[in-house]
Amino acid sequence: EAGVAQSPRYKIIEKRQSVAFWCNPISGHATLYWYQQILGQGPKLLIQFQNNGVVDDSQLPKDRFSAERLKGVDSTLKIQPAKLEDSAVYLCASSLWGPYEQYFGPGTRLTVT
């Protein structure tokens, strides 16, 4: 069974630039999550999709972050414009349903200079 795929693995941008991350969850997983993990901290949920509907985006900085899940499968997370404090690893995860036993992708390490 293929795992959660993410791209790119690494990205370096200057502040005020835009960036997009892509995630392909495990086939058949209805729930998809985007997390932000800042160095030395645990993953923090940014947004949760159930199929292609948003069920929780309470911690997503909506003035600069946006996310969508197309046809209930792939998802993209965008930051526009980026700030220095957005430097982090962005993790995508999926699960069959609910929050239990989430399967994580390898993450995208973003560096904003």
Add this chain to the structure above:
Amino acid sequence: DQQVKQNSPSLSVQEGRISILNCDYTNSMFDYFLWYKKYPAEGPTFLISISSIKDKNEDGRFTVFLNKSAKHLSLHIVPSQPGDSAVYFCAASAATGTASKLTFGTGTRLQVTL
């Protein structure tokens, strides 16, 4: 507001000995707890979980203990192996249906020495 706390940022244990990783939580609504293991440059991997209706769950070398009155859980690894060296995250969830989300601790880096 850190609802899930892992107060030990690092732990070093000799191979063959027991590793005990601790986690405290403050939200009494949490009723499902998980441990994830993370190697460098990889995403976290699910390790073991426990529901609040239990006080112990065992899977091979890994056992999780839950003390609800103390709002404390621990992960025991016996015997510890060099391949167990990783960062371990404790996570908790409150049962509110599919909108339930995981709240993670800050992680404990385990180093198993030869």
